[in-house]
Amino acid sequence: MVAVARKHNLKVVEDAACAVGAEYMWDGEWEKVGRCRGDVAVFSFHPRKIMSTGDGGMLTTPHADWNKQFKLLRQHGMSVPDTVRHGSNQVIFETHPVLGYNYRMTDIQAAVGREQLRRLPGIVARRREIADKYRALLSSAQWIGLPLEPQGMKSNWQSFAIRLPDYADQRAVMQAMLDAGIATRRGIMCSHREDGYKNGNHPPLPHSEGCQDRTIVLPLYPQMTDADLELVASTLKKATEPK
Ligand SMILES: Cc1ncc(COP(=O)(O)O)c(C=O)c1O
Known part of the structure; x- marks a missing residue:
């Protein structure tokens, strides 16, 4: 994608919302998403993300000039941030050369985020272990579609989404799981089907719609025990097995 974008002089914005800790192979080396x-x-x-600061987010960019501009925009377009002015032994008057926003992260959020970052490798490792266990537990149920990890990519398993067989009703399966005390989520919603976002002007999107309608996301968090995983797998198998 980057090669195509460069060829046509386009910019690439990576939606890495869910991808912290995920990796891909680039020029023969594993690289973390966000190296950008x-x-x-x-x-x-x-x-809902695998590391959280309560809410909010972060961006990375390899462009030093964009970095400067983002920092300007996030704090009301203020030319010299308060943290720099207050630490200076010179009197500095800031200006506002552009209209900006209040997109600052609070110190409290940053403190939480730094601690989460420290724990991230362990969180990702545990999530990968759980994904492997799900795979092993569900492999005998050939009617369930398991997620694929393409070569050269390592997921952080933010979501472990399985594909239901055509005969299974998504809502009924989710209800059966909930009745057994297991919360699941449906596949990610398609924006073109939501009134607030649709513009009626899109080509047919059967694969996206299929992902929304035919997948469910299983519970996955580091504290899950083997017994929890076995319960999820056996309940799912029972709720979806061919009659
Ligand atoms: C792929 C993707 N992009 C963007 C977002 C939006 O993130 P936020 O709610 O922090 O704006 C999400 C949230 O789930 C997401 O999964």
Whole structure:
């Protein structure tokens, strides 16, 4: 994608909202998402993500001039941030050369985020272990589609989404799981189907719609025990097995 974008003089914004800790192979080396081979990578720290600061997010960019501009925009377009002015032994008067926003991260959020970053390698390792266990537990149920990890990519397993067989009703399966005390989520919603976002002007998107309608996301968090995983797998198999 980066090669195509460069060829046509386009910019690449990486939606890395869910991808902190995920990796891909670049020129024969494993690299973390966010090293940013495009122009900007954007991360979400919403509580559903594998590391959180309560809410908010972070962006990375390889462009020093963009970095400067983002820092300017995030704090009301203030030319010299308060942290720099207050630490200086010179009197500095700031200016506001552009209209900006209040997109600052609070110190408290940053403190939480730094601690989460320290724990991130362990969190990702544990999530990968759980994904492997799910795979092993579900492999005998050939009617369930398991997620693929393409070669040269390592997921952080933010979500472990399985594909239901055509005969299974998504809502009924999710309800059966919930009745057994297991919360699942449906596949990520398609924006073109939501009234607030649709513009009626898109080509057919059967694969996206299939992902929304035919997948469910299983619970996955580091504290899950083997017994938890076995319960999820056996309940899912029972709720979806061919009659
Ligand atoms: C792929 C993707 N992009 C963007 C977002 C939005 O992130 P936020 O809620 O932090 O704006 C999400 C949130 O789930 C996401 O999964």
